[in-house]
Amino acid sequence: MREIILLALKARTSPEFSLDRLPESGRMDLVCRTISNALWISKDLRRDTIIHIAMNGPNSSPKIISFYGETLKGLEPDERTIAKYIKLTLKEGLKLKLNEEIEVSAGIKISKKAFESLVKEKSKTSQLIYLHPKGEDLRKFNFKKDVTFILGDYIGLPRKTEKLLDRLGAKKVNLGPKILFASHCSIILHNELDRRTF
Amino acid sequence: MREIILLALKARTSPEFSLDRLPESGRMDLVCRTISNALWISKDLRRDTIIHIAMNGPNSSPKIISFYGETLKGLEPDERTIAKYIKLTLKEGLKLKLNEEIEVSAGIKISKKAFESLVKEKSKTSQLIYLHPKGEDLRKFNFKKDVTFILGDYIGLPRKTEKLLDRLGAKKVNLGPKILFASHCSIILHNELDRRTF
Numbered sequence: 001m002r003e004i005i006l007l008a009l010k011a012r013t014s015p016e017f018s019l020d021r022l023p024e025s026g027r028m029d030l031v032c033r034t035i036s037n038a039l040w041i042s043k044d045l046r047r048d049t050i051i052h053i054a055m056n057g058p059n060s061s062p063k064i065i066s067f068y069g070e071t072l073k074g075l076e077p078d079e080r081t082i083a084k085y086i087k088l089t090l091k092e093g094l095k096l097k098l099n100e101e102i103e104v105s106a107g108i109k110i111s112k113k114a115f116e117s118l119v120k121e122k123s124k125t126s127q128l129i130y131l132h133p134k135g136e137d138l139r140k141f142n143f144k145k146d147v148t149f150i151l152g153d154y155i156g157l158p159r160k161t162e163k164l165l166d167r168l169g170a171k172k173v174n175l176g177p178k179i180l181f182a183s184h185c186s187i188i189l190h191n192e193l194d195r196r197t198f
Numbered sequence: 199m200r201e202i203i204l205l206a207l208k209a210r211t212s213p214e215f216s217l218d219r220l221p222e223s224g225r226m227d228l229v230c231r232t233i234s235n236a237l238w239i240s241k242d243l244r245r246d247t248i249i250h251i252a253m254n255g256p257n258s259s260p261k262i263i264s265f266y267g268e269t270l271k272g273l274e275p276d277e278r279t280i281a282k283y284i285k286l287t288l289k290e291g292l293k294l295k296l297n298e299e300i301e302v303s304a305g306i307k308i309s310k311k312a313f314e315s316l317v318k319e320k321s322k323t324s325q326l327i328y329l330h331p332k333g334e335d336l337r338k339f340n341f342k343k344d345v346t347f348i349l350g351d352y353i354g355l356p357r358k359t360e361k362l363l364d365r366l367g368a369k370k371v372n373l374g375p376k377i378l379f380a381s382h383c384s385i386i387l388h389n390e391l392d393r394r395t396f
Contacts, residue, residue: 019218020217020218020278022276022278023274023276023279029275029276029277029278030275030276033231033234033276033277036231037381037382037385040379041376041377041378041379041382042352042376042377042378042379043377076221077227077228077379078220078221078227078228078231078277079227079231079276079277079278080218080220080227080277080278081221154240175389176389176392176393177392177393177395178239178240178388178389178392179239179240179241180239180240180385180389181238181239181240181275183235184235184239184385187235187378187382187385187386188385188386188389190376191373191374191376191378191386194374194375194376195374195375197375
């Protein structure tokens with residue numbers, strides 16, 4: 001299984017945001033592009049992929065919205081349609097208690113859970129990986145079968161998050177000489193894994 | 199110089215389309231994501247890149263809109279903002295005569311020109327490359343300094359376009375085992391060139 005966790009530090013966690021101004025809601029546009037690039041290929045979804053958006057912006061943080069490639073239905077890969085689903089999902093999520101999770105539509109779940117709890121859970125069953133300029137070259141990295149990539153949004157991963165990941169045994173990889181958007185990284189990660197799997 | 203030409207067979211060429219329903223205008227959402235992924239990196243633009251969108255949809259085809267990383271100003275990487283600029287640019291383009299070109303805003307030009315004319319021009323000064331499952335592996339390919347990648351949209355490149363490209367001496371490359379969206383391909387192409395250049 002391939003999992004991606006995007007830490008979206010400022011992404012709005014309550015549904016009051018405008019679909020016409022996504023960049024103003026903690027860069028919701030970037031969140032949507034990352035979901036799109038993580039899950040879609042031409043004419044299909046990546047059934048072996050789950051992407052979790054750990055959202056820490058106002059007004060109802062923390063929230064994690066998870067999209068399951070295997071069961072997802074109805075969603076389209078454009079930013080506005082994805083944002084519409086996020087809005088609906090956040091609305092349903094307002095009533096959640098801490099660590100409670102519900103499935104709002106086919107393949108889309110929301111929980112009131114902190115990023116830290118999610119990565120701790122994943123560290124027990126999956127190889128945690130995050131991106132770092134001094135990490136090992138992605139093309140030489142020894143992947144396990146179940147991997148979880150942790151990506152930062154436009155702000156990047158805070159130092160204390162990197163320290164937590166280090167304590168959990170996460171590995172660092174380097175994708176190349178340029179610093180890319182999270183939405184770009186998932187494409188390169190998938191391409192590398194696709195090449196290993198076939 | 200890196201150039202990308204996206205052949206968008208159904209993308210609307212007159213400005214009457216809704217920013218709220220981009221997928222309905224010949225998959226304008228996909229066009230916008232391809233532009234975004236081709237030109238942006240974290241905190242900067244790719245100054246060495248030009249992307250041309252060869253648009254053949256209704257009602258004023260053919261049109262080519264070209265985005266120059268070196269001189270682009272004001273644009274943001276989200277789909278809606280890019281679509282807004284495309285709309286404005288198409289409006290200015292309505293008055294163009296065949297093969298005439300104008301700069302509508304900093305780093306954005308439009309011409310009334312056919313895709314075929316553009317690739318013929320580029321073939322004189324740049325290495326033409328298109329994607330094909332039987333092409334050479336991207337990672338082993340011998341790139342020249344000036345390259346032009348030709349990408350198809352959701353429909354793919356028609357057989358007659360591939361034949362034209364073959365006649366012009368274009369090379370075929372293969373990115374990996376999965377068929378991706380054009381917007382994904384530019385990320386992988388850039389990553390490979392970034393690794394060669396540094």
